[in-house]
Structures are given as C-alpha cells and as structure tokens.
Amino acid sequence: MVVISDIIVQGVQMLLVLLLAPLLTGYVRKIKARLVRRQGASVFQPYRDLLRLLRKEVVLADNASWLFRVTPYITFAAIWVAAALVPTFATGLLFNWTADLIAIVALLGSARFFLALAGMDVGTSFGGIGSSREVMIAALAEPAMLLIVFCLALVAGSTQLSTVSHFLASSYVGLRVSLGMALVALFMVAIAENARIPVDNPATHLELTMVHEAMILEYSGRHLAMIELGAFLKLLLYVSLIACVFLPWQIALYGSGALSYTIGAAAYIVKLALAGFLLALFETATAKMRVFRVPQFLGAALMLGLLGTLLLFVSRSF
Numbered sequence: 001m002v003v004i005s006d007i008i009v010q011g012v013q014m015l016l017v018l019l020l021a022p023l024l025t026g027y028v029r030k031i032k033a034r035l036v037r038r039q040g041a042s043v044f045q046p047y048r049d050l051l052r053l054l055r056k057e058v059v060l061a062d063n064a065s066w067l068f069r070v071t072p073y074i075t076f077a078a079i080w081v082a083a084a085l086v087p088t089f090a091t092g093l094l095f096n097w098t099a100d101l102i103a104i105v106a107l108l109g110s111a112r113f114f115l116a117l118a119g120m121d122v123g124t125s126f127g128g129i130g131s132s133r134e135v136m137i138a139a140l141a142e143p144a145m146l147l148i149v150f151c152l153a154l155v156a157g158s159t160q161l162s163t164v165s166h167f168l169a170s171s172y173v174g175l176r177v178s179l180g181m182a183l184v185a186l187f188m189v190a191i192a193e194n195a196r197i198p199v200d201n202p203a204t205h206l207e208l209t210m211v212h213e214a215m216i217l218e219y220s221g222r223h224l225a226m227i228e229l230g231a232f233l234k235l236l237l238y239v240s241l242i243a244c245v246f247l248p249w250q251i252a253l254y255g256s257g258a259l260s261y262t263i264g265a266a267a268y269i270v271k272l273a274l275a276g277f278l279l280a281l282f283e284t285a286t287a288k289m290r291v292f293r294v295p296q297f298l299g300a301a302l303m304l305g306l307l308g309t310l311l312l313f314v315s316r317s318f
Contacts, residue, residue, distance in 0.1 A: 009261065010094040014084040016265070017240070021083070021232035022046035024239065024276055031280035046232060050225050058221035061122040071118035072219065072226035075111040079230045082107040083237040087244050089264035091162035092254025099161045101149040104237075105142065108193070111230065112138055119215030130214025133291060137199070137211065140298035141192050144185055147305030151182045152245060154312040161244060162254075169248040181308035183246050188301035190238035194231070196279070198289040199297065211291075236272075239279075243271040 026043035033040025042048075060068070085099040093099075112134065119131035153159045155178065156167040167173065192199045195212035216227050244251070250267035252260035289297065 006094040009090060010084075013088060013090070013093055014080070016088060017083045017086075017233060017236055018080065018229075020269075020272065021229065021236040022050060024236050024272055025232045027273070027276045028235075028280045028283075031277055032284055035280060035284045046228075050229060053220075053225035053228065054222050056221040058223055061218060064122050064218075067114070068118050068121040068218075069223070071114045072223040072230075074114050076226040076230040076233075078107045078111040078114075079233045079237065082111075083233045083240065085161070086237055086240045087161055087165055087251060088240050089268045090252040090254070090256075090261055091165055093162075096160070096162050096254075101152065101159045101161060101164070102146075104161075104241075105145050105149065108234070108237075109138070109142060115215055115227075122218050124218060126210070126214045126217050130211055130217075133211045134215060137192050137294060137298065140295060140302060141189050144298060144302040144305050145189050147302065147309055148182045148186050148189070151178055151305060151308040151312060154309065155179065161241075165244045165248040165251060166253070168245060169251070178308035178311045179246070181304040181311075183242070185301040185304035185308070186238075186242060186245075188297065188304075190242070192294070192298055192301075194235045194238060196235075197283040198286045199294055201288050239272060239275045240268075243268065243275065247271055 023043060023046070026041070026046045029045070030040045030043045082104045085095060085104060087093065087096075087099065116131040116134050116138075119127040119134070121127070149159055152164055155173070155176070156164040158164060158167075168179075173179075191197075195201075200211040200213075212231070216224065219227055250263055252264035
C-alpha cells in the first residue's frame, strides 16, 4: 500500500506540473495585459493554442533530418522530467533520490543541446542565428546556475532538492547574504533561460532580437506544440525551484497525510500566483535589452553566484 500511495503522489506531481504550466503562462500574459490597461486573452488561451497546433498538419522542409523530427519530443520529455523532479507540494516523493539540482541542470542542458542542433538542421539563416545566440546565453547561464547550486549545497550540505528545501525551511538558517545573492542570481538565470524580457521577447519576431523563436521558426503542428509546452514547463520549473528552495513554507513532508498534501498544493498555487504577478510586473516595467548586452546581464548573475559561494567558504555564517 505504501508503494502504491507513493506512485499515486508522484503521478499527481507529474500531472500537476503538466496541467499548471500553460495556466501559469496564460496568467502572466493576462496580468501584463491588465497592467497596460488592455483586456488581454483568457488565461486558458495557451491550452487552446496547444490544441489548435495538435490538430494541424506537420509541415517539414525537404532537407530536414531525423534529428529535426525527434527533437521536439526529446526536449519536451527532458524538461517534463526535470519539472517533475522539483518538489512542488511535497518532499520525499518516489523519485526523490533523483531530484538533484545537478541532474536538473543536466536535463535542461540536454534539451537545449538538441534544440540548438535542430535549429541549424534545415540550414536557414534564422535557425543559425537563434542557435548561436542560444549557445552564447547557455555558455554564461549554465556556469552561473552551477555556482548557485554550489552555494546552496554549501549551506544545506546536499544538492538533493528535498534535503535543501527541508533544511532551508528550518530555523537554523536565518537571513544570509550568500542566499540573497543566490536568489538574485537564480532569478536572472531564470529570466535568460526562459527567454523573458529583458533578455528576449517571444511575443516579437524581429530578426535583430530573436533568440528562442528564431530556432523554432521551421516547426509546425504537433512538433511546435511539444516545443511550446516544453517552454511552458520550463517557466514553471524555475518558479517551482525558487519556491522550493527559497519559499519552502507549507510544503508537505513525506508521508504526512492527505490533509498536509492538500495544504501544500494550495500553498504551491498561491506561490505560483505571486511569482507570476511579480514576473509580469517586472516585465512590464523593464525594456528589452540589446543582444550584445546579454553577456553583461548574465555575467552579473555569474559574479553573484561566485561571490555567494566565496562568502560561504570564508565564513559559514554568511
């Protein structure tokens, strides 16, 4: 019975992230529209867009290889697994032993690797531009993310997310400068990895500014639906990661019962709503930066992660 219960809870976790990801994106778009006094589309519009894409026929270039065809499924699977490993409403789930921060970074890196290759596969200029820019961003975002992981590991003594979340929720941690730096750095990395303003703007299709959209211009139908759903899941993953590590309150412990799981799920949805509102507010108040300034933006995240790690080496009380 315990094994069956664990499988059910883990299955709920996987379905929860899959169902909530489009809703979070629709919610952010709605808040941004309301902040600039527009009506905006419904929060359920991303679901309709996905259904519309799934009903459309796939159009492929004549020179598209097998890599171009399988990449949408590989990227979606890698990002879904990574999102499902991040504790959302409960810790200590069935796949808890694999919920490691370094494993999540590796899964996201694998998804990006295949997407960058697929962007160059058909040989269009837009795909090549998007892939080169994506790799340039990854060259700075991944080291920054690893330094954030090292910083958290030095504080919590582990890179396993359940352990990190449980430790940071305890009263032994308190306010630390290094954790503040790691939070700001993680937010900046999340902005870059999800192609959000000021690094990228998925709502526009301008040659001079496109990054993520340039790589996927040749995709259509169910392939594009898989890539779009993967992008929704990636945004949810980073919001869940910030909530799990830095806002672990009310997250249920392993085997604590249905009531605790329900409270944890309700708290998680509140955290998503708060994070979505703050993200929409930030994007509304910020302008898109030029592409050659992105390395400076991510360089600041890299330095914050490095300073946080060095502070912990100097003194664990920081």
